[in-house]
Structures are given as C-alpha cells and as structure tokens.
Amino acid sequence: MALVEVDKTPATADAPEQRRMMLHMGPSHPAMHGIVQIDVELDGETITNVQVEIGYLHRCFEKMSETVVWNNVFPYTDRLNYVSPLINNVGYAMAVEKLLGIETTERCQWIRMLVSEVSRITDHLTCVGASAMELGSLTVFLAFVEAREALWECVEELTGARLTISYVRVGGVKGDLPPGFAGRLRAAMKIVREKMALGDKLLTRNRIFVDRMETGPTDRAFCHRWGINGPWGRSAGLDYDVRRDFPYLRYEDVDFDVPIGTRGDNYDRYLVRMEEMRQSMRIIEQCLEKMPAGELNVDFEGKVIKASDMRDLGNAGLTAGLVMDYSVAADPTLNGAGKDIVWTVRVGDREVSLPPKEEVYGSIEGLINHFKLVMSGHGIRPPAGEAYHAVEGGNGELGFYVVSTGEDRPWRVRVRPPCFVIMSALHEILRGLMIADIVPTFGAVNMIGGELDR
Amino acid sequence: MGVLNAFTSKTDALIGWGRKYSLFNYPFVTACCGMEFMALAGAHYDLDRFGAAFPRFTPRQSDLLMVVGTVSHKIAPVLRRIYEQMTEPKWVVAFGVCTCTGGFYDNYATVQGIDTIVPVDVYIPGCPPRPEMVLDGIMKLQEKIQQEKAGLLVRRTEVLPELPVPYTNRPDFARAIAENAPRRPGAEGGR
Amino acid sequence: MPNTTALPSVERLLPQVRELLGPKVLASHCHRGDETILVAPGEIVSVLAALRDDKGLDFDTLMDLCAVDHLPRRPRFEVVYHLVSLAKRQRLRVKVPVEEKSPSVPTVSGLWPGADWFEREAWDMYGIVFEGHPDLRRLLMYEQFEGHPLRRDYPVNRRQPLIGPRN
Ligand code: SF4
Secondary structure, rough: OOOEOOOOOOOOOOOHHHHEEEEOOOOOOOOOOOEEEEEEEOOOEEEEEEEEEEOOOOOHHHHHHHOOOOOHHHHHHOOOOOOOOHHHHHHHHHHHHHHOOOOOHHHHHHHHHHHHHHHHHHHHHHHHHHHHHHHHOHHHHHHHHHHHHHHHHHHHHHHHHOOOOOOOOOOOOOOOOOOOHHHHHHHHHHHHHHHHHHHHHHHHOHHHHHHHHOOOOOHHHHHHHOOOHHHHHHOOEEEEEEOOOOOOOOOHOOOOOOOOOOOHHHHHHHHHHHHHHHHHHHHHHHHHHHHOOOOOOOOOOOOOOOOHHHHHHOOOOOOOOOOHHHHHHOOOOOOOOOOOOOOOOOOOOOOOOOOOHHHHHHOOHHHHHHHHHHHHOOOOOOOOOOEEEEOOOOOOOOEEEEEEEOOOOOOEEEEEOOOHHHHHHHHHHHOEEEEHHHHHHHHHOOHHHHHHHO | OOHHHHHHHHHHHHHHHHOOOOOOEEEEEOOHHHHHHHHHOOOOOOHHHHHHHHHHOHHHHHHHHEEEOOEOOOOHHHHHHHHHHHHOOEEEEEEOHHHHHOOOOOOOOOOHHHHHHHOOEEEEEOOOHHHHHHHHHHHHHHHHHHHOOOOOOOOOOOOOOOOOOOOOOOOHHHHHHHHOOOOOOOOOOOH | OOOOOHOOOOOHHHHHHHHHHHHHHHHHEEEEEEEEEEHHHEEEEHHHHHHHHHOOOHHHHEEEEEEEOOOOOOOOEEEEEEEOOOOOOOHHHHHHHOOOOOOEEEEOOOOOOOOOHHHHHHHHHHHHEEEEEOOOOOOOOOOOOOOOOOOOOOOOOOOOOOOOOOO
C-alpha cells in the first residue's frame, strides 16, 4: 500500500534537482513482520527523512493489569513479547516477588533460568529466520521454524502450551520438569544445532546476504545516548547484559560469554544473535547438570517446607486447611490421561502460589485454593510500595515496574519494552540509508508488536 | 430448464473444486497468532498440502484474507481497506480468539470481533489456535467453498456500509515531513 | 533460606546523591533495595543532568520513563525516571510529583534523545505535558482518540472506534 507523492518543486540554483518522494511502508507490509508504519521521504533511493508510527497493536497491557488480581497478570505478560513469553513471565514474577520480599527456592530459580534461555533461543531463531526470509532465504526460515518447533514441543510438554504458556507463578512455577525432560531437551537442542549449522552455511559467508546485511551501522555512543541495549547494543560494542551486570536467578553460577560486535551493523547483529543462541544452549546444559532437587515454590512468608515434613505433619493431623498432594490421585491431568502425572511439591499455607492444575481439577480443596487466589477480592496483597526488576529479554533489558497500594490488584504495572527504544531511534538509524536497507535493518530490530505497543 | 439446472450445478461443482484448492491467502498478521501462522506455514505442519499456503503479499492477488492476531481500533480501517482491495470472490478467516470476539482484551483499544468490520467465513478460536485446528478450519472453509452456488464468475457482492470517516492514514504526515525535511545534501545518518 | 533479608534495604547511593544534590532532594527512601529520590518538577532537568555528569555516580543511561496516576492522592501524578549506570552497575529511581491541574514537567529529551518516545507515551496515556518536547503527539492511540486512557478515571472499555459500531 504505497502512496506516492512526487514533489514538483522547480529546480533552483542551490538545489538543482529536488525529486522527493513519499513512500508509506506499512502498516501491513510484506517485508515487515508486525504492524508498524514507516513513512520515508526518498531522494532517488536514498532515505532523507523518516517517521515511524506505532501503536497499531496497542492492547492495553498496562490498563488490563490494573483491573485483574496480581496472579492474573501472567496471561497478559505472555502476550507482550510473544516470541519469548517465558522471559516475560519470569520478569513479572520476580518484580512481584521483590515487592513481597520473598525469594524462590533454588530449584525453582534453576528452572526459571532454563526456561528463560529456551525462550531466548526461540526468540533469536524467529528473528534471524524471519529476517533471512525477507532477504530471500526461505530455506533458512523453514529450517529455523523447524528448530523452534522442536523446542516448542519441549515447552509444551513442560507448560501445557506452545506459545502462551503462563508457566511461572508468583513464588514458583507451575510444575516440575517432567521425567525424562532433560533428554528430550538435549535432543531438541541437537536439532537446533543442526539447523543453525545449516543456517550458518547458507548465510554467514553468502555474498548476497553479507552485502545486504552490512548496512545500518550504529556506534556505541549512539546506542548509549538512546538507551539501546540487548543484542543491538552489544553488536555496537555496548557491553551490557543484565544477566551478567545485575545478576538475577542463578546466572552467577553458570559460565557464559557475552558476545560483542565491533562494527555494529546488521551483519554484526546477526552474528551476535547466532552466538547468543550458542551461549544459551551452553547455559541450558549447565542448568540441566547443576540443577538440584528440591521444592519449587515458597509461601507468603518465604518459608520452604520439605515434602517429607509435610507428610509427617499430615499424618499427625496438623495440616488443617491444607491439601496433601499424595492424597490426590485423580486424573484428569493437563498432560492427558496417557501420560505420567507430574506432581508439584507444594508447601506452606498456600497464600501466594497457585496450586498445581492437577489438584485444582482433582480436588475440591485445590479448587477452592485456586479460587481464593484468582478471584477478585482475594489473592495476594503485596505491601504498599514499588519495585523495579529487570531481566534480560530477547531484545535487551526488560524491566517491570510494579506499584502496590496493598490491594489485591496492582496499582500500576509498567513494562520497559526493549524494542521500543530501538524503534524510537529508528528514524535516526535509517536516515541516509538506501531504501533496500530498511528491510534488513528493520528485521534486526526484532520488533515484536505486543512488546512495542503493549 | 432441468438441463440448464443440471448444467449450472455441474459447473458450480467444478468451479468450487477449482477454487477450494487454489486459495491464495493474504496474511494480515498483527500479533502473537502470527507465530503460530509461521509454524503453520513451516515445513512441520505444511499448510501447502491443502493448497492454501502460498501467501500473496498484495490483497489484489489474493482471495483468502487471514486475519491473524488482535485487531485494534487503530488498525481497523486498514483491515477494512485491505478487504475492499481484494477482488471477488473472497473469503475471510478469523484466526485466533482475538479476531473472533476480542478475546480477553475487553478494553478501549481492541475491536470486539472483526465481524463488526468485515464479513467472516470461518472462525478459528484458540489463543493461539493450534496448527492442527487451523488446518481443520481451512478444510471447513474448503467444504464451504465447494458447496457454494458459485455462479459463473462472481461469488457474492456484499455491500458493506461506507467507512464513516474517510480514513487516510495521517494526512498530516506528508505535510509535516515535507515542511520539515532537510533538503539534500543535508542528510546525516544516525552515526 | 529465602527471606526478606536477601534484599537489603541498605542505602548505598543515597548519601552520595544527597550530598550531590543538597536541598533539591525533597525526600528519599530505599524499599527492597530500590533507592528512590523525590525532586520537584522544576528541578528535574538539572537533577538528572547532575546525576549524569557526576563522575562518582555516573548515571549515564535513562532506562525508563513512565508516569503513575495516584488518584485520589494529591499530587495526583508522578513521573518516574529509572537511571542506570552501566559502568558502576547501579540503579536509581527519581520521582517527580505532578499536580492534577495542568500537569506538566520539563522534558529531558535534551539530555537523552531516548526520552522522546517515552514522554510522548506518557502524554498519550496520562496527558502530562512535557514542556519543551520537540514533537509532543500521541504515540500509541490515534489522533481522533479523546481522553487519556491510562488515567484511573478512564473506564477500561470505553471504546472510540474509527469504523464499525460504537458500543
Ligand atoms: S488470540 Fe491469543 S495468541 Fe492470538 S493474537 Fe489474540 S492474544 Fe495473541
């Protein structure tokens, strides 16, 4: 839908020939995954001026979170950056936990870290695959979608959904890793490695690809000024990674490298993303190895009670009001009748974290417990105050700023969307490039509508 | 008369058969459902088996409008315009619960079901629908197309109400850019 | 193991910040390890510039800028700036109270160009005017939209469709 206007300003002495053309790219444009409008002013093929218009996918994340109880915000966070939903889940949960002043158990932290890295890989796979497709390499796209599919199958096994997972809870996660998960995740990563090797072979030294990607450079100072970080900033030499600089979860206990680019053009961004996927797989390997056994969730006070203690308490009749997990034997499970039931070890007086779904569907107490947490007027009430917690999202620092007034629902949930800042600088980046460079540059932004417009 | 009836029903069947296996879709991808659409178009689920996978990135060449993902009030006029640009016969698939009813986004920015803007043939709920479900939806659409009284050329002419406001996408943009534009050669990039 | 003490509420930066800014700091607190100062709207540009240029604190990045509506509290709005020092790896939150009547704050887009869209968003969502902003237009909503949707008194489902039925 290009609307073209030709400027017919007559030629003068100091501006001999002015043939400026307006071109609207988007909001629904083939070379743009996502809906955003880029209005460019062209002089021949050179871009002389750009305006970026966003907001076409504004879905009121922040307003909706003010209308639901704390736990019900999770489904909305899934749909922020829908390519890496698990990272959003983790970020929001950690912000609320910071507000509550609780810390999750060690195993839970490892699991969260593992799923975050799986999400990061799917994010980068989609980004690289889609921008390769836009440059004409459909094979890489198909291969990367297949690799992503392998990971999503693992995610589905773990969380019950492929994309919109709502896996993380305040104070824990939905369920433990299913038996045999590590093996299947390793197998999936093997597929990812194969497909990445294929992509590497097809792209990295491909003359056409390299020529088109060596465009859109930004330097470190530019990123710094605009507040850009993440893969884009790192490709320009801005050495900042939330995982390393403000360590959360267990990132201090694993080894990984933060790749840094030198030239800061699209090609560097591609290389940084490819390397980050390899590093993420390295982190996942370490998670699978180092992850300790133990409880997943904590209660409101931050107490962790061992499953065996819970059982003893139950035998002594001291758990009035609590449901003992081992007494629940009923299907249906979320995994379908044929598969193993995955028990979540649950502790404490159930004030914060949602009970496992098996229990909700399998026993009346579980159902009541669940209702108590999700119905309006009930549920957790963090003390009045505010907290900001940042995690490293697919595109950079993903920050959640939550404000509580001590009510059952958030007063304000603010997201610091990483691709928003890159988009806000896009007009500066594109100016002076050729029109064909918009496609790879915009592809490297990895604009995700849900996160950009919220 | 009977002969003619028999003849038109035969041609209807033939045209329907032809149409249902040559669906050219225009993916109007806005949101999270687009990720499932990618998966669907990929080799794993392979929409191509149903003769409906070849995306045409111009509405003028396509006859199946796949509306994938949340439609906000800001994008709604664009969706409508794209629908109007498509040539007859055309079909619309609402992909995902957001397009069917607005989903759980009952708020000031979201259109509560795209059928308030364009006519819809098949609704595929789910948030996002699994690829299998979409395949099922496409097959339903093909059934529907097969059974349509096609007529020889035109499928239907549904008169939509006029767009209440003549919606141009920010007419002031052109003006603003033209006025503030630095004339060449004063184009410095962002470096 | 997990407990509140894991998030120390020790003031690490605040003494230094208070020393740098003196009476410009109206109030300060440290909640769950997040250090926060409150400054007057008129001072915000000089405060942020001082924090940015001070060698010891070195808050060189504006990570986030957003507004909060505290209806019915007074002053009603708050503009919140999240600063990060990349080199020193520390964070600081600066808050500015804004009155309900003609809410306005000076823009900081002169200090960080990245503030441009954040401020446009805050204007769009809350109607807070950022004085001196080069191009204060709506960012997420469309021009024809009336009101500022993230204000607490804007009903969540009052739709203003451009086409299609109005509810
Ligand atoms: S239906 Fe669900 S997955 Fe699809 S666009 Fe809407 S929110 Fe996203």
